[in-house]
Amino acid sequence: MKKIFLSIALALATTVCTAQSVNDVMREFKSAKGATCLNLNKSMIKLMGEGKEQLSLPENIKLGDLGEVGKDIDSVKILVLEDCNASVKKKFAKKTINWDKYGYQPVVVTNEDGENVQIYAQKDGDYFKEIVIRVSSKDDESVLLQIFGKIDPKTFSDKK
Incomplete structure (x- = not known):
């Protein structure tokens, strides 16, 4: 019986110890062969929204017109592992982010048809100060997409 409890305790401790922050995950995977990591500041986002200049993004990243949300975004970090090998993608899918420890609240968490989508946010009063979208x-x-700003959650609702 002691062995069972010890095994469970060790398994839980291992899970907790491997849980990381979003920034830790970004740092770990951005240097993987085939990974694309972008940091877009407010000026670059504004240019994209105005369409005045062509912003050269990798072919697999399509941001399009950010519309009303774009004005509220200060910066965006994007990590794309599409061109990485299967072992890197598998490791990314298994990586645990400690959402609670870093003050994130779940917005959408689904796992349907083999697609895991996690959207978490940090709030500052009535606004989101950070939104993280993770898809594997x-x-x-x-x-892994990390959006910073002062974003009104009402912007995402269908009601006008």
Whole structure:
């Protein structure tokens, strides 16, 4: 009986010890072969929204017009592992982020048809100060998107 409790305690301790912050995960995977990591500041986001200049992004990243949300965004970090080998993607999918420890609240968490989507946010009063979107799937999608700003959650609702 002692062995069972010890085994469970060790398993839980290992899970807790391997849980990381979003920044830790970004740092760990951005140097993987085939990884694309971008940091976009307010000026670059504004240019994209105005369409005045062509912002050269890797072919697999399509941001498009950010519309109303774009004005509230200060910066964006994007990590795309699409061109990485399967072992890197598998490691990314298994990586645990300690959402609670870093003050994130779940917005959407789904795992359907082999696609795991996690959207978490940190709030500052009535606004989101950070939104993190993590997607991993059996069909090659491995993306981590970190958005900073003062974003009104009402912007995302269908009601006008």
